Amino acid sequence: MKSTLDVLLSLQLFSGASTQKIQQIVGKHKFHFLKYTDGEQMIAAGDPCTHLRFVISGQVRSAIESQDGRIKVSQTISSPNVIAPDFFFGRTTTYPCSVKALGTAGMVDIEKSEYLKIIESDPVFLFNFLNLLSVDAQQGLQGVMCLTSGDLRKRIAYWILALTQRGGTDIEMECKQRDLYTVFGVPRQSLIAALTDMRLNGAITFSPGLIKVESREELVKMLEE
Secondary structure, three states, X not given: OOXXXXXXXXXXXXXXXXXXXXXXXXXXXXXXXXXXOOOOEEEOOOOXXXXXXXXXXXXXXXXXXXXXXXXXXXXXXXXXXXXOHHHOOOOOOEOOOEEEEEEEEEEEEEEHHHHHHHHHHOHHHHHHHHHHHHHHHHHHHXXXXXXXXXXXXXXXXXXXXXXXXOOOEEEEEEOOHHHHHHHHOOOHHHHHHHHHHHHHOOOEEEEOOEEEEOOHHHHHHHHHO
């Protein structure tokens, strides 16, 4: 079983740090270690993002929902991972998703002011955070360009990728098909044809009210074609 230090070292934002450095950081800065039981809510959509929150044991279920409740996208995030790091800084600093524990799950919270001190202590940590944000921003740019390509498969792929995060598994989009072809502005036949092609590629399966992602990696490849 991995120790807490091993888990922290495996987090992308602490990648490249030595065990000694992580020990120094944990000893010097405020890390809040929390445990949650199955189904317990950890984050509610709209909560202020005042802490960087890492899943360090178990799994959590994250869900984001449209304002009218007609479309909901959920995913499983496993340890070690960070929850919605894109919303830690910037114009919008509230969580876009709700998060609940799947079984027993552990989380560590680092307050924003403490994380800024950590970043200042070693450029490796600043590089890791900037690299994470840059990768997400570049994927967003690719996705926006795909919206003008006319390839409905890529548009659907971008939509799902934009609403989930790297490392997410068991991704599901709950929505009625008529809502989807209204959103994408296409006839029903075109939507079904695109979804069928994505299913043949092993990216998704679908039913009238549900799209299940079989491989997020295939969606990424589709976007990069």
